[in-house]
Amino acid sequence: DSGVTQTPKHLITATGQRVTLRCSPRSGDLSVYWYQQSLDQGLQFLIHYYNGEERAKGNILERFSAQQFPDLHSELNLSSLELGDSALYFCASSVDGDIQYFGAGTRLSVL
């Protein structure tokens, strides 16, 4: 167990809908990172938050947004969903960025 909690584990929704993925980092970790992994693909960095502030953005679509709350949990919001958004979404937390601890992921299926 990495100590990083992601909910829900699975999400099935329809095109055009909006969903929210939630991540609770390890106790004491101020950084939260979000990644997308499509079928048989590598991990694509989406966004990084540190202690409530956005630190870096990767190839994140404008339809996607995220935030980190005062209790350090983070949410990734995906809107106007398309079939191609179906993927595994991971969050990871870290103290210093050298080692990242990943949650079990949320598997999103857009039908």
Add this chain to the structure above:
Amino acid sequence: GQSLEQPSEVTAVEGAIVQMNCTYQTSGFYGLSWYQQHDGGAPTFLSYNALDGLEETGRFSSFLSRSDSYGYLLLQELQMKDSASYFCAVRDNAGNMLTFGGGTRLMVKP
């Protein structure tokens, strides 16, 4: 920007040694990490190299040559449970993001 290249697949037999390579091109380099991911599972951290040389952790070793922009992960005494994908990743200087390679899928055969 940053890019990393890894062979897509490697096959080895139980008990053998396997080396998985990673070459990278980065605008700023701070360290090379290795992660293991079983099918359907989450990536888990294996090793990190910030300086040239070999880091050993049990059956796993990782090597870095900064002058060659090259690293490798070495697995000894292969076990069936080592069948997984292995990703190398580089972090930017600010620690704001990790860029992952495409991963090497390791298949261990009896």
